[in-house]
């Protein structure tokens with residue numbers, strides 16, 4: 001594995017990280033909200049409200065809740081096929097579907113290492129964080145949003 005020289009989001013524009021007065025970095029997801037009917041969308045996009053009863057073609061960028069309740073989860077015990085990156089050696093990981101506290105939409109994400117399905121229970125309070133997904137050949141560590149037990 002190449003040496004890590006910098007960190008970049010795996011996908012631009014899905015989350016932002018604020019530094020706080022206590023020095024901790026607090027990530028939040030970036031979603032979209034329809035200004036007409038209030039429907040939320042994640043991943044973010046600029047147009048095409050998904051509400052079939054709404055004709056709005058403009059969505060506004062919004063910061064989403066950093067907490068929510070665990071709605072469902074699973075555990076991935078096999079590495080994904082190429083071209084998807086997988087740790088070598090492969091370590092099983094959990095995937096959580098979390099219902100955001102204020103928006104009510106469900107956001108999928110990996111669960112931080114060390115937390116597997118046996119540690120999870122529907123209804124648990126979850127909190128957004130970030131984690132490395134892989135390091136590319138140029139030493140850029142690619143970061144994704146992830147969930148941890150709050």
Ligand SMILES: [Zn+2]
Pocket residue numbers: 034035036037038039049050051054055056
């Ligand atoms: Zn709408």
